[in-house]
Amino acid sequence: MSENTSDLMLSTAHLTMKFGGLTAVSDLNLEIRKNEIVGLIGPNGAGKTTAFNVITGMYYPTEGKVLFKGRNITGLKPHSITALGIARTFQNIRLFKEMSVLENVLVACHMSINTGIFGATLHLPGYRSRESEARRFSMELLEKVGLVHLAYEKGTSLPYGQQRRLEIVRALATKPKILLLDEPAAGMNPQESRELMDFIRKIRDEFDLTIFLIEHHMQVVMGVCEHMYVLDYGVTIAHGDPASIQKNPKVIEAYLGVD
């Protein structure tokens, strides 16, 4: 790409992740620009989630590095990476099971409340104002995504689709620059998937985000992604705009018998 590199949000260089003899991700070179919606697609076991896990610091890559706005973040702890502005959701929903919807979001605000155990326990004035600011912010987020009426329900008691939405809100509450969504449309019917894609576009605009999302049904994200990477057995077999991906013979071959 010929554009200047200053708007490069997230990139990886020769990123490789091996588990014993298995190479889950091999020589991955991503380039994600500010405010783009980028898709990472590929059949089951292609290494998509592993790529997310390496980017977010859950795994240390066997080779290569991860750059966030040009800064090398390889090897940082996941919470530090979140603090820099990379938030994620999980493929298998991981809400805090004993908590209400609001509390789930508030946990994500802990970072911005920035408190020690004593300041929090003694409810010192500084803590108090940041806590009430976090509550206001969380309620506002819930309002925006239409979950505010469920604020005091248990998160895990929500219907599946709303749990996915809550995971996204929770990630948004960390005030990210880039949002990594792992199969957000999993388990949704076509109608729900379309709504979700509209929703993703909406939050991108509203929160000035960059979005990187995994999906294994190519069709779901065709409409929403501006750019796509296709993995198969850890190898990047194609990247480009949706139209060219769809025509790519390698991609068609990888997906044969899948959809």
Next chain:
Amino acid sequence: MKATTGKRPFALTRNRLLTIIALAAFAVLAIIANSFFDAFMLRVFNMCAIYIVLALSLNLLNGFTGLFSLGHAGFMAVGAYVCALLTMTPELKEMNYFLVPIVPWLRNITIPFLPAILIAGLASAFVGFLIGAPVLRLRDDYLAIATLGFGEIIRVLITNAQPITNGAQGLKGLPRYATTFSVWVAAGLVTLFMVLLMRSSYGRAMKAVRDDELAAEAMGINVFRVKVTSFTVSSFLAGVGGALLGHMITTIDPKMFTFMLTFNILLIVVLGGIGSISGSVISAIVVTILMEALRFLDEPMNLIFFKTEGLPGLRMVVFSILLMVMVIYRQRGLMGNKEFSWDMLQGLFVKKGRKEGDHV
């Protein structure tokens, strides 16, 4: 009075009023206990307070941060010994250390109870921090085993550091500082601390770590730091509890602080509800009283038709069975992870009332 109290920072709602009344009633009970109970009953009454402190400190770890630790007795020992050594007079130390003399730098230190107990807590917290930093990188069952090991190591160290701890002889004749007033103030403060902590963002972070470590980390929570903090604070509270225990029984020795002690506290926490403050408080009181009330089980019994010789340990068998029954039928303990509230109590009675009504 106008009914516009809603905007006042402290509105006197019905529930708050009930709480105040309950606390006042308890204060009266404590005063009555202190002046009219016989020595044995007063001791049981005060022991309840100490077990509240200990149960809450373990619940902070097991219930609220999801760290299964079995080394609690070790931290109690550190607290008990540090506090004892700080409060005993030089003459008393002279009398205790008749086999091996006490190290000179400890001999002449004597400070009042309040600073001593705080230092005891801090010493225990420091040990907790040193142990926690490496051990908390382990997971679940490994953590339990490692902390169990460390608890024993602390005990063995105490047994062998004779010039400092007087070894297996223990320390006798500690000043009886753990009065009704001091133990219940401690229990009250620790309960208040826990309630405020669990209502705060830090408490939420702990619960997030308990519910899902990976997700907590992804939400920007420094999971390792939260765990170490929880472990350190829990050790502090265990140290304070141990110190209170020492100054109530007035005798301490390494054998007091075996795994059995940790087990007793764990029993209270599990019966009360892992992750419930009020559960721990209620359970600490019930179990402590039952432990004493069932003491007859360990003694020779005359059941008219047959006589038992006395089975030391039968009491613990009863408690272990109770624990097993609880784990099988009511896994989450008395309170689950809920907290007591007046509305809950009312709900209980209203339901009952309705049921009675149905029968009429």
